[in-house]
Amino acid sequence: MEEAASFAGKVAILTTGGTIASTYDQSSGSVHAALDANVLLAGLPTACLPPVEGRSILTRNSYALSFDDALTIVEAIEETRSRDDIAGVVVTHGTDTLEETAFLAGLLLEPGKPVVFTGAQASADEPDRDGPRNLADAIRVAGTGAASGLGVLVVFDGDILTARDATKRHSSRRHAFTAASGPIGTVDRSVVRITQRPTPFARFCEARLAGPVDLVTLTLGGDDRILKLCAEAGARGIVLAATGRGNATPNIVALISQLSARGVPVLVTSRSPEGRVEPIYGQGGGADLERAGAIFAGDLNGPKARLLLALILGQSTIGNIAALVHSIANSCIEEKVW
Structure with missing residues (x-):
């Protein structure tokens, strides 16, 4: 078991919208994505986290994302991860299609610096919101060297899952994502533990999706x-x-x-x-x-x-x-x- 005791450097948070960035809009009577990276970072705890920076890529609920949007997110990850001062990347994403964008990223990005997707089941203005904890856990995973070379990951409700296997199993509960193979690690009281490592597979060279x-x-x-x-x-x-x-x-x-x-x-x-x-x-x-x-x-x-x-x-x-x-x-x- 690999247990992270320290952080490798700064973590970049790329926000794309989703429930984690959503609030209730009185005029429309509905919940939708509205918050940018600065607002999400302001709600984080300050203890046991590496240095962070944030950038908003999109502000959209994930059920409305297109193939082009998903490729834009992957391109932003690769661009950010190539910087020498960045140790890892976290992507906040709506949970409806999080597993798809994360899987696509895993098919295109070579293993290296950690890339971690996360989100929330409760909107940012709910009193029992789960976004801040999920985001903090994802930052801890992305900031540790123990997660290097694992490919793209999903961190949710304390579990660390591979993007290949992570699937949203419940539409509303906080423990929304599971994998048939089980988690490859956990985040427990701010401590990152990696217990399994996935076998590698070949990545694709061209970031292009054909359809329909x-x-x-x-x-x-x-x-x-x-x-x-x-x-x-x-x-x-x-x-x-x-x-x-x-x-x-x-x-x-x-x-x-x-x-x-x-x-x-x-x-x-x-x-x-x-x-x-x-x-x-x-x-x-x-x-x-x-x-x-x-x-x-x-x-x-x-x-x-x-x-x-x-x-x-x-x-x-x-x-x-x-x-x-x-x-x-x-x-x-x-x-x-x-």
């Missing part, structure tokens, strides 16, 4: 109409949130075969919150999907698989899509630090 890539969830009694509409509307790729281990129906398998023949890649994930997809079943199941040309995306969830496919399609030289997907889908946390 559509995500379609399969359900009981469903048919292929939505998939046909996606194809007719010009989808460059499709991700199936299939049932169970990655299963569909015979009519969907037939359509996937047609799409594959036309060069439209189809990734298979599970609508289940945990577990890997595998091509096991026939009669429209995963074994038939694989024979039809679908690519199985391991334990990646649908939104992350969609981003991965959009990034692959955005590269100048695409290469073997299945091999690229499998390299990310099969990366894992296996090294324990005791």
Whole structure:
């Protein structure tokens, strides 16, 4: 176990909006992002923190972010992290799509100085707001050398998670983010402890997302109409949130075969919150999907698989899509630090 006893230097906080920067607006009767970096930093505790600086990149709730916005955030991280006087970077982000932007950053940024995403479940004007603690914990992680080389991280409610595995599991509770692999560390009473280290995987060279890539969830009694509409509307790729281990129906398998023949890649994930997809079943199941040309995306969830496919399609030289997907889908946390 690696326990951080000191800080490596200054931490830069890049704010993008989200609940952590939101307040209630009387005129509209709704909550929305409004606070900039200076306001968020003013609410931090002063003890057990490295030196910090802040910059506002966006002031937007994350459900309204676009691909271009996500790439803007990644570009700002890389630019800031390249400075000699910065030891790590924290990004405050709305929790609705935090896992997607963090995952994208992890696909593009080489491991090195820590990059940590965090946010809040309660707006900044609520008496039991969780933003200040989450932000302080994220700063502590980003400021310690123990977090170097781990790739992009998510810090939330005391847990340290990899961006690859972090997922928002609850819409409102403070302990919103979990990972099937568990946390790789914790922040407890201001002390950062790293207990596991993720295995590395290759990053992408070009920060470009191609679309549209559509995500379609399969359900009981469903048919292929939505998939046909996606194809007719010009989808460059499709991700199936299939049932169970990655299963569909015979009519969907037939359509996937047609799409594959036309060069439209189809990734298979599970609508289940945990577990890997595998091509096991026939009669429209995963074994038939694989024979039809679908690519199985391991334990990646649908939104992350969609981003991965959009990034692959955005590269100048695409290469073997299945091999690229499998390299990310099969990366894992296996090294324990005791």
